[in-house]
Amino acid sequence: MDGPTPAVAVTVRDLSVRFGSTQALDAVSLSLLEGEVHGLVGENGAGKSTLGKVVGGLYQPDSGELEVFGRAVHRWDTRRAQDAGVVIIAQELCLVPALTVAENVFLGRERRTFGVLHGDLRARYRELEEICGFGLPADAPVHTLPIADQQKVEIMRALARDARVIVMDEPTSSLTADESERLHEIMRWLRERGTTVVYVTHFLDDVLANCDRVTVMRDGRVIRTAPAAQETKAGLVEAMLGEPVDMLLPDRPPAPPPDTPPVAEMHDVRGGAVRGVSLRVRPGEIVGLAGLVGSGRTEIARALFGCDPVESGEVLFRGEPVTGASPRASIARGMAMIPEDRRAQGLVLLRPVLENVTLPHLGRFSRAGVLSRGGERAAVRELVERLGVRPAALDGDVSVYSGGNQQKVLFAKWLLGRPELLILDEPTRGVDVGAKSRIYQLIVEIAAAGTGILLISSELEEVAGLSHRIHLVRGGTVIGEVPGPGASVDGLLQRLFEVEPPPATEGTP
Secondary structure, eight states, X not given: OOSSOOOEEEEEEEEEEXXXXXXXXXXXXXXXXXXXXXXXXXXXXXXXXXXXHHHTTSSOOSEEXXXXXXXXXXXXXXXXXXXXXXEEEOSSOOOOTTSBHHHHHTTTOOOEETTEEOSOHHHHHHHHHHXXXXXXXXXXXXXXXXXXXXXXXXXXXXXXXXXXXXXXXXXXXXXXXXXXXXXXXXXXXXXXXXXXXXXXXXXXXXXXXXXXXXXXXXXXXXXXXXXXXXXXXXXXXXXXXXXXXXXXXXXXXXXXXXXXOOSEEEEEEEETTXXXXXXXXXXXXXXXXXXOTTSSHHHHHHHHHTSSOOOEEXXXXXXXXXXXXXXXHHHHHTEEEEOSOXXXXXXXXXXXXXXXXXXXXXXXXXXXXXXXXXXXXXXXXXXHHHHTOXXXXXXXXXXXXXXXXXXXXXXXXXXXXXXXXXXXXXXTTTOOHXXXXXXXXXXXXXXXXXXXXXXXOSOHHHHHHHOSEEEEEETTEEEEEEESTTOOHHHHHHHHTOSSOOOOOOOOO
């Protein structure tokens, strides 16, 4: 930022927050300037989201001081924060599913006269949509929208409040590249208006390209704050982790021979958004599904796992037709699935790590209905240590764990059952670079041990770098296949954006 130094919007001094035995923030001090985009980066568990939630009024500090536009604040909460012009877009979406998009956007900001609502909601929404350009229908119930569109609703709701400070916690985690760039344009527009944007993200390239200053956090402390123009990606990673880290994808394990019998197959499967899909996954093979948001990748995985009904076609597991498909039956056969939304579909947030990991496997640790606590704890402890879950306490509630550590718990939950097929839907969404590197290595180790993997990721670098074969998905069907080795992001995008997909036929997967 050129010219005179801007005024300070928010100041935190010696701020500390503790959750049980976990010190989330440890004497943090930081200033946020008016009209800047300020990046907050760090490993999962570094404290960046906690700091953002304190500023936004979601968490109360145990000690320290908070000033907003020069005034010390006490008894800070979301209502007082919004009244002061501070809004947070949390990673965990806070929408009312039964209400429409427009009703959610202006919730709590409806115009009334003597208690009677004004009928100008549509006009106000159109004005806001012209700014955002998200293309969301005003009357669509929020529960009908995919996660990516729900995140857009959260962003629009913050803008509708004319906030002077907006904390964005992982706002691009569910957005496509084009949608993320549109969000970055909105951030720049907000900066020009004098709004302070706090950008909490794991995407370091986005931080360097869009932030004025960046603060690195580690273990609940601020390591440094510097102009983004003076930082590099490698330097940020080293500051986040305390040591250099290899940011390259690990080598794929050797591909199984082509004549290896597949562990799972789909033949012309149709149902819901799935429209004639054929594919196969061999033991020890990583098969990627590459497609844009809304292409049907997740729906294909759900049909294979038995979450959604199959209307026609055939699913085979170990060469046998699958009948009576359901998630319970799939788990019993030797399948496992890590869903894209770990908080809503993967974990029981108010239960401890131990119970989350063993929940699908209680029969393994019980005799005559009596649970063997010793055997259960020993098995989970081994996995927690292997995966590097932090904190490693088996009795800690999963809800207070960082996103990356929650994801590791979810991996532990399914690895305990030693699956023959593991379906991974966005396995690194919302995790930091250190946890991401560990998950990549874990995926390679799982495949090398003989488990077949179906990999779905919006980060095409992951799909290209890890997969042996890649299926291109558009419109609920597979439109082509490319070998993983040698695949490039540009090449995949070019294929995915072709105008006319070929007709869906069974063909050879």
